[in-house]
Amino acid sequence: MKIPPFKELNAPDSLGYWTNKKTGEKYGGQYISPLLIPNLKKVEVGFQKAMKNKKFLTNLEEQLVNHIGIVTPILRSKELEDIAGGEKKIGKIFLKRTDLHHDSSHKPVSAFSSVYFAKHILKAKKIITETGASMNARAVASACAKLGLECEVHIGAVDAEKVSLNKDITELYGAKIIECHDSTKTLLPAMAAALRSWQSDPSAMYVVGSCCGPHPYPLMVRTFASIIGRIAKKQMQELTGKLPSTVFAVCGGGSNLSAISYPYYNDKKVNIFGIESAGKGISSGAHAATITGKAPIGILLGARSNVLMNEDGQINESHTEASGLDFSGTGPEICYMASTGKIKFRATTDKEAQETFLMMCRKTGILPAIEACYVIHAALKEIKRRKNPRENHLIHLCGSGESNVGRMLKYKRDNE
Amino acid sequence: MKIPPFKELNAPDSLGYWTNKKTGEKYGGQYISPLLIPNLKKVEVGFQKAMKNKKFLTNLEEQLVNHIGIVTPILRSKELEDIAGGEKKIGKIFLKRTDLHHDSSHKPVSAFSSVYFAKHILKAKKIITETGASMNARAVASACAKLGLECEVHIGAVDAEKVSLNKDITELYGAKIIECHDSTKTLLPAMAAALRSWQSDPSAMYVVGSCCGPHPYPLMVRTFASIIGRIAKKQMQELTGKLPSTVFAVCGGGSNLSAISYPYYNDKKVNIFGIESAGKGISSGAHAATITGKAPIGILLGARSNVLMNEDGQINESHTEASGLDFSGTGPEICYMASTGKIKFRATTDKEAQETFLMMCRKTGILPAIEACYVIHAALKEIKRRKNPRENHLIHLCGSGESNVGRMLKYKRDNE
Amino acid sequence: MNKTFQKILAKAKSENRSCFVAFVTGMDPDYESSKKILIELSKYCDCIEIGVSFNTSTSDSSIIMSANDRAIKSGAKTGKIFQLIKEVKSEVKSDTAFVTMGYLNQIHVYGIDNYINDCKKSGVDGCIVVDSNNEAPEDDQIFKGLTKNNMAYIKLIAPTNDDNYIKQSLKKSSSWLYIVSYAGVTGSKEVNLDNVKKLSKMIRKQSKIPIGVGFGIKNYDDVKKVSKLADLVVCGSSIVEKIKEGSQKGLTNQNLAQFVGEYVKTLSEGVKH
Amino acid sequence: MNKTFQKILAKAKSENRSCFVAFVTGMDPDYESSKKILIELSKYCDCIEIGVSFNTSTSDSSIIMSANDRAIKSGAKTGKIFQLIKEVKSEVKSDTAFVTMGYLNQIHVYGIDNYINDCKKSGVDGCIVVDSNNEAPEDDQIFKGLTKNNMAYIKLIAPTNDDNYIKQSLKKSSSWLYIVSYAGVTGSKEVNLDNVKKLSKMIRKQSKIPIGVGFGIKNYDDVKKVSKLADLVVCGSSIVEKIKEGSQKGLTNQNLAQFVGEYVKTLSEGVKH
Numbered sequence A, B: 001m002k003i004p005p006f007k008e009l010n011a012p013d014s015l016g017y018w019t020n021k022k023t024g025e026k027y028g029g030q031y032i033s034p035l036l037i038p039n040l041k042k043v044e045v046g047f048q049k050a051m052k053n054k055k056f057l058t059n060l061e062e063q064l065v066n067h068i069g070i071v072t073p074i075l076r077s078k079e080l081e082d083i084a085g086g087e088k089k090i091g092k093i094f095l096k097r098t099d100l101h102h103d104s105s106h107k108p109v110s111a112f113s114s115v116y117f118a119k120h121i122l123k124a125k126k127i128i129t130e131t132g133a134s135m136n137a138r139a140v141a142s143a144c145a146k147l148g149l150e151c152e153v154h155i156g157a158v159d160a161e162k163v164s165l166n167k168d169i170t171e172l173y174g175a176k177i178i179e180c181h182d183s184t185k186t187l188l189p190a191m192a193a194a195l196r197s198w199q200s201d202p203s204a205m206y207v208v209g210s211c212c213g214p215h216p217y218p219l220m221v222r223t224f225a226s227i228i229g230r231i232a233k234k235q236m237q238e239l240t241g242k243l244p245s246t247v248f249a250v251c252g253g254g255s256n257l258s259a260i261s262y263p264y265y266n267d268k269k270v271n272i273f274g275i276e277s278a279g280k281g282i283s284s285g286a287h288a289a290t291i292t293g294k295a296p297i298g299i300l301l302g303a304r305s306n307v308l309m310n311e312d313g314q315i316n317e318s319h320t321e322a323s324g325l326d327f328s329g330t331g332p333e334i335c336y337m338a339s340t341g342k343i344k345f346r347a348t349t350d351k352e353a354q355e356t357f358l359m360m361c362r363k364t365g366i367l368p369a370i371e372a373c374y375v376i377h378a379a380l381k382e383i384k385r386r387k388n389p390r391e392n393h394l395i396h397l398c399g400s401g402e403s404n405v406g407r408m409l410k411y412k413r414d415n416e
Numbered sequence C, D: 001m002n003k004t005f006q007k008i009l010a011k012a013k014s015e016n017r018s019c020f021v022a023f024v025t026g027m028d029p030d031y032e033s034s035k036k037i038l039i040e041l042s043k044y045c046d047c048i049e050i051g052v053s054f055n056t057s058t059s060d061s062s063i064i065m066s067a068n069d070r071a072i073k074s075g076a077k078t079g080k081i082f083q084l085i086k087e088v089k090s091e092v093k094s095d096t097a098f099v100t101m102g103y104l105n106q107i108h109v110y111g112i113d114n115y116i117n118d119c120k121k122s123g124v125d126g127c128i129v130v131d132s133n134n135e136a137p138e139d140d141q142i143f144k145g146l147t148k149n150n151m152a153y154i155k156l157i158a159p160t161n162d163d164n165y166i167k168q169s170l171k172k173s174s175s176w177l178y179i180v181s182y183a184g185v186t187g188s189k190e191v192n193l194d195n196v197k198k199l200s201k202m203i204r205k206q207s208k209i210p211i212g213v214g215f216g217i218k219n220y221d222d223v224k225k226v227s228k229l230a231d232l233v234v235c236g237s238s239i240v241e242k243i244k245e246g247s248q249k250g251l252t253n254q255n256l257a258q259f260v261g262e263y264v265k266t267l268s269e270g271v272k273h
């Protein structure tokens, strides 16, 4: 398959801001200690160079195709159509099978690209990253193993204690895993620890797990990840002969959402939906629904964006069953797209996602990542509401659920 | 991609035998209680019908492409070339990335096809199968979930007690798991239990996990599974412009070996290698190397083939670290191909495979199924021996190793 | 027809009853006990079917698989079973027929001709080979060998088998044909008399061969009912269970044999029409 | 230049020494103890840098992050820190300069103008905002607000920053500039004098602004060495560690203040040239 080349559709300004013209609100930027400014500049300049380097882009694409396996199929799911009311009532439902990627999620696309970039453009010998549930760590460690770079992963001590298939795989891939005992001992202090480590070792490169962090990371991650959407858009065109009416993706940091929806940013007729985790319910306060929950604008980990925080600006921990969504912020470009209304937001509770997980296993024979279940639930709801037999719906099945099996089996047994 | 259609290259006779013309030895057949004869006849007739049913074959292929994801890439592995001595000395090494399949191995191809066949041709409502490490069970249960058939899995009570990601996933897919407390409480009595259950319920269909069992199962499984090889052969042709010099696959029952090598059966210049598990070493007796270990011909689970057994004809348990290879027999067609010399056999010890697993993780960023590590080790050895820079080598990376992580991490920590 | 079967069938006919056939696994729970059991049972049985244990049988119920396990643990091998039968025969005065029941793999490993020779030598009257397909070359060899040596080849027929299969089986059967009363596993369901009637009818159209019936015959009443339809009535699982019960009680040799014998005696009385 | 800084820099010059700057996290371990500590330290320090705790800071060492945790647990908030500084100032007679050190998120949430107003009201002499990028609009606002109100805006410069960055920072710095002695985390390495020399040279080419140096200054000797190169010498981690040590011993309020004070006194004596 010939993959459509990347085209910039929503460039931030030179300081890394996306500005909402109506409200004047800025998203993104580079809020970081001066110690990291030169590191970021190097990445920024390198990234600009890389995006003009045909040989680099061609070689990277070849690796993404043959190693990560990005040309995954799009599956028309008659099973989900039937659950939503039948094709004759609601149209057709398509699943982008990103669950079939190497290392089982969309993460390896930007992770591998970033590490490949670090090696070939920045000539770095070491990668620093952080992780919560280790999906990102697994992807980065895999890329480092293949490309022969050292890999240092920061993980909160509390997260490190949890049984985690992905953490174990990260270790098998040879990454050095450093436990972070600061503050809550979870993802946020681990991110800070990773940045501090980079501050001490500017020859290394920092890789972030989503389209978050200071400029140019949000831009870089969505640019790399958007190859998923470029392929999917072409596939949908081939399958249906037209643009989809809706595109649905879950949103933690936002990388899988921008990955699939980015190529549709300028297509007015395409309705893009980002789905967040409502945890125990938005009103409970125990959730990760930054945007649906109307979190205010703050400055977290180097960027302006919507942030879960208290009235003093202390960051609140997010709460969700899906460790991949357990993050108190959302990537700045996504927040911007939410503010313009181009991406509409919905949230699914943990309970709804868990039930969707069991349904997917039993009715479709697919073991989805729990993260993907938030989007499937919300998509089915929206599709039922729209009730339009002429519509084609595209859902991003962003990962497979091997690492969720233990908890989900317990849930199943406890609830049957 | 247009997938080349199936072509029969090595038909058994009407009784399901492959006969070695030189030795007169027969492989295959249908050795089973009269109670199962009608069930097998139904499958036999149905299978002949199915292979002539264009609509069935087209629809099945569409599902295999979009649901199982069979059009996986072939990755040229410079890392393995370097380990073997460099492209300039040993030629090029290609990995068929079957690890990227839905449910992470080659098993879902024949499992899904068989269940699809059961539903659409036999109009069965229920599937019966057996399992050891649950890779097959997972694949069958997934297909049953998607296609709306009941799924009954027989598993030895000893195997059921072991921690197993695949078993848990099988349960999530909604299969009914029946523990077998007979004899050794492992795979062989579970296979017998599955056959007995089928004997009691002829309206169900039995699905076997490899190209074993009574006629027509060996024929049917390799025919379904060979789509992997048809795609790979075409891909190799496109990538290199010629036939590969070698094709390597691991061999438990033989399904992934025949899957990739079948299309090359009549290509005289292609050297096919089947790799078995030598366990603790063939001389130790604790192995699963039916063919390399020169096991005699016996009649196991309905077919004539090489069988690990004692002088009284009692079947010996196989021993290997790779639960997917832990089987006392080998599929009859494979045994036949071994007897003619077209498939050459080698065996890899557990220790060698375990070291290869760690190497693959660290050097290639791929988490291989432990089963695949037996073939990678032996392939590298053979490639080094051949030392021919003009050769292209194709290795079947038949699965990914999520379910091996626990044991392998323990091995890593114990051995470092 | 094999001579012993000729005699017992004639005798039963003259007594206006069917033949009673008991199944036990050879060497269950051990050689000596099994020997005593066989000697004891031959007082009440016209025929004894002796299971040659195969650890990977595809058609045995769990009850019989555990009997096989016990036997293999105490050293059961094909050769040993021949020895057992030979020793038992030498002590039994009556015309009890002895039949081996086993799977092809062991016969194949033993060597088909060798197997038939040893059957002959140890006084075996007939063989059942559960998984020997009518169309397999091995099956021809077994059939020919047994026939040449005047031993019975007893084929199994299930309610699900078609006309063609029955024809094939009839061609190779000698002395009697074994009707399986239901599609299932020994001991798993109740004996199905409708199936038996239907199958008998189909067979009778083509042949006068005596018909045995097995699967699901567990007590005196079952035996009684079936004996109205069959020339031979086969009881297996419940007898094997009795052996297990007795040996779990700690009984061995003669005591165990008597314990099982009493049970079989009652069962066998069902065959009187 | 801010008046207090003018005074203390002049005084130090006249005494042929550098200024001594202590960093502590505000409200570590609690409000009252922190108040006593600040009052006590002002006896030995020309300037005290007071950390406003942010639970997700990106540039603090683990030592400081745990001080932040302690402070937040005892109720630290931006407003509370202003209250603390105000109360301390009212009890301190000497011309000690008070500087807040924090992250932009809290200032943003507090409201930049509001923050500057409250700095003014509580007697703050200057601010450090670790993650406020020179080019960010917020940074302009902070710079303008502080300048208008005669408070110092103290920018950090690292050895890895380029000429352009230094230029930008100089434009916005007032009263003094803070040189980070190495690329790393506070307290993680030894102070790097070569870096300091190089950076000072670059800065001196463009500006006469007083230079403070921090990162890795842990003891009397470090202070002494650095004071030869800098106008202000900043000690942080080792003082924060001392507070932790004292409070783990169970000391509170005045006792803790004295315990920390004695330590800082010794350190501060290093600034005498």
Ligand SMILES: Cc1ncc(COP(=O)(O)O)c(C=O)c1O
Binding pocket: A105, A106, A107, A133, A135, A136, A209, A210, A211, A250, A251, A252, A253, A254, A255, A256, A257, A323, A324, A325, A369, A371, A372, A398, A399, A400
């Ligand atoms: C499968 C999966 N989906 C979604 C996410 C959420 O990340 P993002 O919103 O950045 O795509 C994760 C994060 O680990 C993930 O593993």
Ligand SMILES: Cc1ncc(COP(=O)(O)O)c(C=O)c1O
Binding pocket: B105, B106, B107, B133, B135, B136, B209, B210, B211, B250, B251, B252, B253, B254, B255, B256, B257, B323, B324, B325, B369, B371, B372, B398, B399, B400
């Ligand atoms: C990954 C993998 N490879 C190989 C095998 C061996 O099976 P076969 O030889 O039939 O392909 C298995 C069986 O479970 C497996 O899971």
